[in-house]
Structure formats: C-alpha cells, structure tokens
Amino acid sequence: MASDSARIQVRAGMVGMGMIFDETYRPFFENVKKRGLYDRSFGDVDVPLVAVASKTGQRADRYQKQAKSLGIEFQNFRGDTAVQELLKQDLSFACVATPDNRHFEASKAILQAGVHLLVEKPSVLSLQELDELVALAEERSVLARVVYHKLLDPDHKKLRTLVYDNVLQHVNNGYCSLLEPRQISGAQFSEWISGRNPGTYVAVHYIKLIDFTFGGRLKTITCTGQRGIVGAADGNTWDSVQLRLIYEYDSGREAAFDIHTSWVAPDNFPGYVEQEVQFRFDNGVWNGHSRKRGVEVTVENLTPIRMKNTINNHYNGTFVEPWGERSQRGYGVEVIDRFAREVAFVEHGGSAAAREERLKFVRSLHYADLAADRQVVAAVQAMEMILEQQAVGCPDCVVRYDGQQLQLLKPTQKICES
Numbered sequence: 001m002a003s004d005s006a007r008i009q010v011r012a013g014m015v016g017m018g019m020i021f022d023e024t025y026r027p028f029f030e031n032v033k034k035r036g037l038y039d040r041s042f043g044d045v046d047v048p049l050v051a052v053a054s055k056t057g058q059r060a061d062r063y064q065k066q067a068k069s070l071g072i073e074f075q076n077f078r079g080d081t082a083v084q085e086l087l088k089q090d091l092s093f094a095c096v097a098t099p100d101n102r103h104f105e106a107s108k109a110i111l112q113a114g115v116h117l118l119v120e121k122p123s124v125l126s127l128q129e130l131d132e133l134v135a136l137a138e139e140r141s142v143l144a145r146v147v148y149h150k151l152l153d154p155d156h157k158k159l160r161t162l163v164y165d166n167v168l169q170h171v172n173n174g175y176c177s178l179l180e181p182r183q184i185s186g187a188q189f190s191e192w193i194s195g196r197n198p199g200t201y202v203a204v205h206y207i208k209l210i211d212f213t214f215g216g217r218l219k220t221i222t223c224t225g226q227r228g229i230v231g232a233a234d235g236n237t238w239d240s241v242q243l244r245l246i247y248e249y250d251s252g253r254e255a256a257f258d259i260h261t262s263w264v265a266p267d268n269f270p271g272y273v274e275q276e277v278q279f280r281f282d283n284g285v286w287n288g289h290s291r292k293r294g295v296e297v298t299v300e301n302l303t304p305i306r307m308k309n310t311i312n313n314h315y316n317g318t319f320v321e322p323w324g325e326r327s328q329r330g331y332g333v334e335v336i337d338r339f340a341r342e343v344a345f346v347e348h349g350g351s352a353a354a355r356e357e358r359l360k361f362v363r364s365l366h367y368a369d370l371a372a373d374r375q376v377v378a379a380v381q382a383m384e385m386i387l388e389q390q391a392v393g394c395p396d397c398v399v400r401y402d403g404q405q406l407q408l409l410k411p412t413q414k415i416c417e418s
C-alpha cells in the first residue's frame with residue numbers, strides 16, 4: 001500500500017462552514033480521510049481538506065480542533081479576503097456553501113483560479129451570472145458543478161427510472177411541498193434572511209427534480225407569497241411562497257407544476273422538514289412522501305424537538321453499522337463523494353492528452369452541470385422578479401422564458417366580460 005505522501009492527491013477547499021458543511025461535507029471529508037477514494041480508472045487517491053474560508057471563522061475554529069484528532073488539518077481563513085487567501089493554496093477543487101446570494105462572487109474567483117467548482121443549490125440567482133460562470137469554466141478547462149442531492153434520493157431515482165424507461169408516460173401536472181421549521185428563518189439564517197424567500201432556498205430542489213426528470217422547455221412562471229412572520233407584512237422578506245411552472249414538451253403538450261415552500265413551520269413539527277410530491281401521468285400517478293417513509297419513533301424528553309418522530313435515514317443518517325463501526329452516510333454525502341470522483345477522473349483517470357475528453361464526458365452528465373442548470377436558474381430568477389414586484393405593490397405578474405431571456409409581464413387592468 002502506498003504511504004500518504006506517495007499517493008495522488010485531489011486537494012479540496014471549502015467556502016462557507018455553516019449547517020450544510022456540517023451535515024454533508026464534514027462527513028464526506030472524514031469518510032474519505034479514513035478510506036481514501038478508489039476507482040480503477042484513477043487508483044487510490046487522497047482527498048485532503050486543505051483550507052476553508054468563512055465570514056467569522058468561528059465554526060471553523062471549533063471544527064479545526066475537533067478534526068485534528070481525525071488527522072484532518074486545514075488552514076482557516078476568515079473575513080473579506082478569505083476566499084482569495086484560500087485560493088493561494090494548491091487546490092484541485094473548491095466547494096461553495098455560502099448563503100444563496102453570495103455564491104456568485106466566490107464561484108467566479110474559484111473558476112478564475114483554474115480550480116474545479118462545486119456550488120450548493122441554487123447555483124446562482126440570475127442567467128447572466130450563470131452564463132458568466134459557464135464561460136469561465138470552459139475557458140479555464142475546469143468543471144463547474146452544482147449540488148442537487150435530491151436527485152440521488154433513491155425514491156427520486158426510481159421516479160426518474162420509470163420515466164426514463166417510459167413506464168410512466170407524459171407527465172401532465174403535479175405538486176411538491178417542502179416546509180422548513182421556523183428555526184431556519186428565525187435562528188439559523190438570521191444573519192442573511194433579510195430580503196430572502198424560502199422558494200429560492202428550497203423550491204429549487206423540486207424545480208431541479210422536475211426539470212431533470214421530465215425534461216421539456218420551461219415557458220411560464222407565476223408566483224405569490226406571504227409575509228408578516230419573518231419580516232414586515234409589507235416588506236420583502238417572505239414566510240412562504242407558491243410557485244407555478246409551465247413546461248412544454250416535444251409533442252407540443254404541456255405540463256404544470258405547483259411548488260409550495262415555507263420556512264415558518266412550527267419547530268415542534270414531527271419531522272425536520274415536510275416533503276411531499278405528487279406527479280400525474282397519462283397512465284399513472286406517483287405519490288412520494290420523504291418524511292413518512294416508514295419510521296415513527298417517540299422518545300420521552302427527546303422528540304419532537306431534539307429528535308424528530310419521523311426521521312430521514314436516507315439523507316445523512318448517523319449509524320452504528322452491523323460490523324460495529326460508527327458512520328454518517330446517505331445521499332447528501334454520496335453526492336459530494338460523486339463530485340470528488342468526477343474531479344479525480346478528469347485529473348487522473350487516464351493520459352494527460354485525453355484530459356479534455358474526460359472533462360467533456362463529465363460535463364455531459366447533466367445532473368450536476370452548471371450549463372444544464374439554466375432552466376432552473378431561469379425559474380428562480382423569475383420567482384424573485386415576481387416577488388420583488390409584489391413587494392412594491394404590483395402582485396400577480398407573469399414571467400415568460402423563451403429559452404434565452406426572461407420577460408416580466410405586469411397584469412393588465414382589463415376585466416374580461418363573459
């Protein structure tokens with residue numbers, strides 16, 4: 001077996017050390033430290049976490065102490081120059097898990113430095129930003145990928161498999177709902193919640209699921225929302241959002257999807273989040289409930305606040321494995337492992353002469369490719385445009401997307417006579 005120093009390295013940087021780092025990136029880096037990353041194409045690769053950047057560096061300080069005992073040692077940069085400092089290190093890839101409206105600047109700096117990028121959902125908030133990052137990744141010959149871990153949820157994989165195999169035929173319409181507890185808007189995100197909405201934060205999971213699973217061309221976006229709990233009733237910080245997307249398919253037929261989101265569900269709700277979908281096809285109906293997958297547990301003095309009654313053991317559950325080892329695993333961690341494999345494959349999966357070919361191949365895997373995220377970004381941008389209008393007293397706008405640009409249509413005054 002090769003010693004640590006003899007092994008090939010794929011070196012990682014991390015921008016943003018908040019909740020999602022702790023839930024998915026941290027277990028990934030800890031797992032990979034223990035086991036390495038192996039594939040026949042690239043061999044036995046180390047993936048060290050080399051450096052992190054965040055606003056205050058406080059959580060990173062705490063993790064730095066804790067991680068040392070696991071053999072994980074990284075540089076901790078904080079403040080306004082943190083990302084630039086991070087990029088002075090020798091990195092193969094960097095992940096961005098900052099608040100939604102701060103993805104672009106960090107992502108741009110990473111790509112400019114010629115470093116592969118993995119950015120949390122929603123990738124960016126406008127088509128202009130997306131196009132700029134895609135062009136930059138192309139120019140620097142690196143990957144620009146987005147995390148949509150719900151595409152790796154076994155239930156969603158099965159849905160897509162049935163659609164892909166034409167067992168479920170032509171989706172007509174559907175609904176999705178994702179409700180976050182109040183602590184998300186009230187405590188977790190209090191630093192950056194102002195002017196934000198839960199649609200951008202979570203509807204995007206389902207926009208991607210719909211876009212990736214059913215394909216088609218996004219045409220029309222409508223949206224409305226409620227205020228008064230997180231912020232002022234006439235302000236621009238939203239409690240809940242209802243979004244509708246209309247798609248058209250090659251057959252000329254259409255489908256409509258309603259996505260309802262909130263981050264003011266009660267904290268004593270029995271699950272961490274409420275997540276439900278229904279999709280109706282020409283020949284079938286798919287009902288999915290990610291919270292009620294079968295387990296309900298009650299423990300005195302623990303549930304439902306410190307522990308939930310309906311726990312998601314598929315996302316990033318902590319376990320004692322049957323062979324005695326403690327683990328943290330699930331699709332939330334798997335999606336990051338998959339990205340590290342894609343980077344290792346591009347850099348070490350064959351001859352240097354064929355690197356461009358490997359890069360092209362990974363880019364063709366659209367589930368995470370930034371260029372393939374265009375309709376999702378269009379939907380998010382349109383939703384924000386409509387909410388912005390509602391906040392200044394012009395509700396009920398509609399946005400049309402022609403594949404290139406978004407066009408905001410304000411409601412006309414005309415009353416239709418029957």
Ligand SMILES: NC(=O)c1ccc[n+]([C@@H]2O[C@H](COP(=O)([O-])OP(=O)(O)OC[C@H]3O[C@@H](n4cnc5c(N)ncnc54)[C@H](O)[C@@H]3O)[C@@H](O)[C@H]2O)c1
Pocket residue numbers: 015016017018019020021053054055056057059082083096097098099100102106120121122147148149188189201
């Ligand atoms: N995949 C998922 O299901 C999932 C779940 C939760 C969050 N997220 C996404 O992850 C991102 C972060 O969410 P979170 O819950 O971890 O947020 P958080 O508020 O817990 O953490 C944000 C982190 O970013 C850092 N930060 C803020 N501004 C920065 C800047 N300008 N430069 C460098 N660091 C900066 C903060 O210091 C903090 O470490 C968001 O985009 C969110 O949508 C994804």
